[in-house]
Amino acid sequence: MSTPLLQVRGLKKHFASGKRGAAPVKAVDDVSFDIEEGQTLGLVGESGCGKSTTGRSVLRLIEPTAGSVHFMGQDITGLSTAKLRGMRRNMQMVFQDPYASLNPRMTIGEVLEEPLIVHQLHDRATRKRKVAEVLDVVGLSPSYAGRHPHEFSGGQRQRVGIARAIITRPKLVVADEAVSALDVSIQAQILNLLKDLQKELGLTYLFVSHDLAVIRHVSDRIGVMYLGRMVEIGSCASVYSAPQHPYTQALLSAIPKEHPDQIRQRIVLQGSIPNPASPPTGCHFHPRCPSCMDICKTEAPLPKHTAADGYVTCHLYR
Template identity: 60%
Template sequence: MNPLLEVKGLKKYYPIQSVGIGKLKSFVKAVDDVSFEVQEGETFGIVGESGCGKSTTGKSILRLTEPSDGEVIFQGQNLIKLKSSELRKMRHYMQFVFQDPYASLNPRMTIGATLEEPLKIHGLVKGREIRRKVKEMLEIVGLTEHHYHRYPHEFSGGQRQRIGIARALITNPKLIIADEPVSALDVSIQSQILNLMKDLQDQFKLTYIFISHDLSVVRHISDRIGVMYLGRMIEMAPKNSLFENPAHPYTQALLGAVPQTNNRIARERIVLTGDVPSPANPPSGCTFHTRCPSCMDICKTDKPEFKQTADQHWVACHLFS
C-alpha cells in the first residue's frame, strides 16, 4: 500500500554568517536529512527535546517554512517542486494546528469569520452554506453557534485550541500536522483535546503527524513514533516497540527520565552529561557521540546509517552496524 506522505532527505538550513568574501556561509542545520513515511489513517508522532528540529520539520513539510532540500511526496506529487498556484490548490488537503492557539488566531476577527475564511479562499462552499458549515463544525469540536460572533480573547486556552482544530478540519483535509497542540494546556484539558482528536480521526478518516516533547502524550495518541536529535531522525518504530525495546542510547535516556509509578517496570536511568551541541556547529560523525555513554571511536568520525533492526524498527546507531 502506498503511503499518504513520503518525506525524503528533508533539509532546512538557516544561513547565519559569511566566513569571508567568496567563501561559504555558516548554517544552522535545523533539519538535516530527515526521511519517513506516513500511512493513510495513522498517527505518526515526532518527539525530541527543544531545538531538535521537530517543529521545523512539520512546517517544512507543508512549506510554511521553505525547505532547503529534499522531497515531500503527498498523493503522488512532490510539494517542494509545486508552483505557488499549484500548491494553493493542494492546501485544503493539508492543514496545520499550531502550538499557541491564541497567537494563531486573528484577534480582530470573530470566530465565525475565522472559520469562514478557508471555505471562501478555497471555494469549497458558497452562499448560505458557508454559515451552516461553520456552525456544524463548531458543534463537532464541542462549541456552539452562540460562539460564532465572539472574539479569540473571550475563550479559554482549551476552547481556542478547539477553534484551531475546527479551522484545520473545516476544509476536509486528509493530513493534519499538529505542533505541540496540548503543551500550553492544563493536564485535564489536554486529555479532552487528545480524546477529541482521536474521535475526529475516526469520524473523518484523518491522518496525523503529532509533534510533541511529552512522551506520555505521544504514546497515548500515536501508532508509530520517530525520535529526533539535533535535526536528524535517530530512531523510528511502532509505539509499543519503541517504549518496550528502545534501541538508540538517546531514546533509552529519554524513556529512562520519565517518572515511573510501577516499580516492576522501572527503567534504568541513563544520565546524559554535557550540553546539547549547537546546530550551527554539530559534531562530526554521530551528532550524539559527545553525550553518548556507549560512544566508540567510529561514532566520532562516521555518520551512522538509518537501518532496520526489527520489524518496522529503524535506528541510526553504530551499535547496530
C-alpha cells in the same frame, strides 16, 4: 502494498546564522519517513532538535533547503505557489499557541469561514452552516460564532484552531505541540478529541511534541529526532518496549514511574545539545552517548532496519 499518504525523503532545512562567513544552522538534516493514511506519526525530541521545523517544512510553510515531500502521490516541493494553494485544503496545521494563531479582530465565525472562502468552497449560506457544524463537532456551541478569541479559554481556543484545520476536510493535519500550552486536564480532552476526529474523518496526523506521554497516547509510529536527524523510528509498541538508540533509551528512562514500587534505571545524559551551526563530526550524539565508540566520532551512522518495520541510526547496529 498501498502507497503512504506522505513520503518524506532526505528533507533538509538550513538557516543562515546571520554572521558573515559563519556556517548555516542545520535545523533539519536529511530526515526521511512515511505516514500511512489514517495513522499518526509522533515526532519527539528535546527542544531545538528540529521537529517543529520538520512539520512546517512538510507543509512548505517554510521552504525546505533540499529533499522531497510526496503527498497523495505528488511531489509538492516543486509545485508553484498557485498549484500548492490548491493542495493546501488537504493539508492543514494546528499551532502550538491557540491565541497567537487566531486573528483577535475576527470573530470565530469569520476565522472558520476564511479557509472556505480562500479555497472557494460553497456559497455563503452553506459556509455559515459548515461553521456551525464544525463548532458542534469540536464540542463548542454554534452560538459562539459571533464571539472573539479573547472571550474563550485556552482549551476552547485550541478547539477553534482544530475546527479551522478540519473545516476543509483535509487528508493530513500537522499538530505542532498542540497541547503543550494547555493545563493537563484540558490536554486529555483535546487529545481525545483529536483521536475521535481521526476515526470520524479518516485524518492522518503528523504529531509534534516533546512530551513522551502525549506521543504514546496518540501515535501509531514514533520518530525520535536529535539535532536535526532522525535517530530512530518504529511502531509505538516497539519503541517504548525495546528502544534501540541510546538517545531513545535515555529519553524513555526519564518518564516518571506509574507506581512507586516500579524500578527504572535512569540514564542521565552528560553535557548539553551541541550548537546546530557547528554539530559534532560523525554521529551528532556521540559527545553525550554512554556507548560512544571511536567510529562514532568520525563516521555518521547509516539507518539500519529493525525487526519492527522501522530503523535505527547507530553504529551499535552495524
